[in-house]
Amino acid sequence: MTTAEAPVQTVEEPVRPTPPPAARKLRRRPDRIRSSIAAWTAVAVIGLFGMLPMYWMLVTALSPKGQAFQFPPKFIPTEITFEHFRTFAENEQLFDYMVNSVIVALITAALSVIVSTYMGYSFSKFRYRGRKSLMNFVLASQMFPQALLLITLYAVFRQFGLLGTYTALVLSFTTFTMPLCVWMLKGIFDTVPDALLEAAAIDGASRWRTLHTIVAPLAAPGMIAAGLFAFVRGWNDFIFALTLANKDTMTLPPGLVNTYIGEFQTSWPALMAASLIVSVPVVAAFMFLQRYLVGGLTAGAVKS
Amino acid sequence: MSASRTTGARLSGAAGMNRRDALRLFGLGALGVAAAACAPSGGSTSNGGDTKAKNFGFSSWSLNEEASKPEVQKIISAWESSHKSKITTTAFPYNEYLQQLTLKLNGGEIQGAVHLDIAWLAAIAQMGKLKDLGKVAGKGGYTDVSLKSGQYDGVQYGLPWTTGSIGLIGNQKLLTEAGIKQHPTTIAEFEDALRALKELKGVTPYAAATKVAQLKDIFPWMQTFGCTILDGDKVTIGDDASVDAVEWYKKLHDEKLIAKDVDRFDARALFGQGTVGFYDDAVIGKGATLATAKEKGLAEQMVPVPRPVLKSGDQPRALLWGGVIAVVEGEGSDAATDFALHTTSDQATTVEYFSKLALPPTTTKGLADPKVAADTFTTDWTEKITKTATPGPFWAYAKNAQIEEAVAKQVQAVLVGQASGKDAMKKAGEEVSALIKG
Incomplete structure (x- = not known):
């Protein structure tokens, strides 16, 4: 079969004069300035939204008692105290x-x-009956209202004589942190190629050694992110700590409420000062570990 | 070989149990343990132990609070040294107290004496753990109104520690500036007074509660307009009187005689700046307001005002407010009863407590003590407001908080113009009836 050859046409593109680099820059500048202004405005608005409560905490903490309650409130304090x-x-x-x-x-x-780490690794790299059910079971515990679990956990801890101990607090907090940590770490382990594990096995490494010396270092950012999440959860919890701890094991959130919020009065300036001080360790931890946190949270997002 | 394909081996053993069976068994075991742990403690009316033990527990939110903690601790220390015993204290924040106490009382963790807001007495008494203190109540010399505040279903479950009420507080300086020569006694006079106060620059005539959290303050006004709120077990919210009360509140709101988005804390803050004519508070609220007040000399200007009535001759309405000490049946309950009686009725102890915290005593002798009688604000309050105060209409119901919130939400719907007074009160009445039955 023959096909008619299409006549070859050569269309000459109109030749546009290439502007000199300096002129190109000048033409792009207004666009760039506009997008810059928009970006900075967005950052400023979002930043203000996020930072305003912190600023208000600081203002209240530095205000004398009388001034903290004045109405309408003053955005910039006229009197400052460190009392x-x-x-x-x-x-x-x-x-x-x-x-x-x-x-x-x-x-x-x-x-x-x-x-x-162990659960996430198991879910990610091993195949066994009940694996998916277990994974869903772990996730399901996140779906119950915390208040409901509080009553159940209280009854269980009471039966085992754990009320008022650190153990009760740690176990209850872990109940809530573990599901997210497991799923986060499973996602990260999924990104570790099986070939790496096979190579380790060929070289004679046991599964135990493979996890600890090869996989864990690769998943370190994720583990740090999970740890940070769990730390913050444990640091901030109020209702479980109030219910399960006693005078000797009470943590800061219920302790601060106990100290500063009363039936008729709330010492807002003192409470704000205390809140600022106690947020320092968490802020420091975030600043120190933020590069791991961002890396860890996104590491499991894309599978190779 | 891939690690993912290396697992899945069946558990083998003498019993021939596979992994699925093992998981099932484990699940059943876990359920069993949880069920055993969560099982109720048998519905016991006592938390067990030796009732004659000298040592006992004492639970109170006052043990947390900056102002009251040293005074309560002083009472405890004095008891411990005079009776050679040990009182184990437990404290929770006021706002979490009822929830924590309910949970821990049921779990048998709370023993001895427990400090209760009178609004919670019914809910705690219904748990069946409290001791009947009827036999010792007669020894205290309490006033009638105080004694009643510790009763539920005809039984004396609590000895009154503090009895007061929630009523109107006025700023005498502003009232004088507005040309109000006498405190208003009727609704009509009250409205005139509010309009006169509105003429003063920057003044909120009446810092009434308009936020849901505190809109239960509407109840005394409903009663003022003639609504009984509860007639036996029948809810009367929705009748003409309740509609009149809410529409009157709306009128004050629309005329800007009351302000938007105000709760008790806001009202105190505004009053403390000398910009409020009237507001609702408990007798102890004076101290809380003055603690953060900027206005100098405000203490002398604070006056208790009986709630105006619909027509002359009606009885002013007020909500009873206060605290009692109840005793949990079981370990140390006898000593805890003596402690409760001593704390609430010993003349020296109650007068000292009053002088430090301005919480009025509950005994006739205590109120007559020169130190107490010299405080005209407190004596006026007791005489003018507490005398006719009545308990909250729904305190006897475990769902009291939900009931109050249901009514408050409907009142707010009227204030913001989302519903008419009639429709809102009809709905509130239906919701409350359902909550009572549920």
Whole structure:
């Protein structure tokens, strides 16, 4: 079969004069300035939205009692006092609450990461009956209202004599942190190629060694992100700590409410000063570990 | 070989159990343990232990609070040293107290004496763990109104520690500036007074509650307009009187005689700046308001005002407010009963407590003490407001908080113009009836 050859046409493109680089720059500049202004405006608005509560906390913490309650409120304080920070420093009980918070949050973070690493690895790299059911079961615990679980956990801990102990706090916090940590870490382990595991097996590494010396270092950012999430959860919890702890094991959130919020009065300036101080460890942890946090949270998002 | 294909081996053993069976067994076991742990403690009316034990527990939110903590601790320490015993204290924040107490009382963790808001007494008494204190109540010399505040279903479950009421507080300086020579006694006079106060620059005539959290303050006004709210078990919200009350509230709102989005804390803050003519508060609210007040000399200007009535001769309405000490049956309950009686009725103890916290005593002798009688604000309050105060209409119901919120939401719907007074009160009445039955 023959086909008629189409006549070859050559269309000459009109030749446009290429502007010199300096002129191109000049033409792009207004666009760039416009998009820059839009971007900075967006950043400023979002930043303001996020930072305003923090600023208001600071203003209230630095205001004398009378001024903190004036109406309409003053955006820039006219009188400044450090009295509320001083009263926090002088309160030994608050220091005890802080120590309890550090202990409980750190153990929660460590326990969550350890357990979630093994569970996530198992869900990701092994195939066995009931795997999917177990994965869904782990996730399902996130779907119950916390107040409902509080009553159940309270009854269980009471039966086992764990009320008022660090163990009760750590176990209850871990109940809530673990599902997300497991799924986060499973996603990260999914991105580790099986070929790497096979190579390790060929070289004679046991499964145990493969996980600890090859996979875990690769998943470190994810593990740090999971740990940070668990730490913050343990640090901020109020209702479980209030219900399951006693005077000696009370953590900061219920401790602060106990100290500053009363039936008729709330010492807002002192509460704000205390809240600012106690947020320092969490902010410091975030600043120190933020590059891992971002990397860890997104590591499992895309599979190779 | 891929690691993913290396697993899945069946568990083998003498019993021939596979992994699925093992999982099932494990699940059943876990369920069993949880069920055993969550099982009710047998509905016991006592938390067990030796009732004659000298040591006991004491639970109170006052043990947390900056102002009251040292005074309560002083009472506890004095008891411990004079009776050679140990009182184990437990404290929860006021707003979480009822929830925590209910949970822990049911779990058998709370023993001895428990401080209760009188609004919670019915809910806690219904748990069946409290001791009947009828036999010792007669020894205290309490006033009638105080004694009644500790009763539920005809039984004396609590000894009154503080009895007051929630009523109107006025700023005498502003009232004088507005040309109000006498405190208003009727609704019509009250409206005139509010309009006169509105003429003053920057003044909120009446910082009435308009936020849902505090809109239960509408109940005394409903009663003022003639609504009984509850007649036996029948809810009367929705009748003409309740509609009149809410529409009157709406009128004040529309005329800007009351302000938008105000709760008790806002009202105190505004009153503390000397910009409010009237607001609703408990007798102890004076101290809370003054603690953050900018206006100098405000203490002398604060006056209790009986709630105006619909027509002359009606009884002013007020909500009873206060606290009682109840005793949990079981470990140390006898000593806890003595402690409760001592704390609430010992002359020196109650007068000292009053002088530090301005919480009026509950005994006739205590009220007559020169130190108490010298405080004209408190004595006026007791005489003019507390005397005719009545308990909250729904305190006897475990769902009291939900009931109050249901009514408050409908009142707010009227205030913001989303519903008419008639429709809103009809709906509120239906919702409350359903909550009572549920």
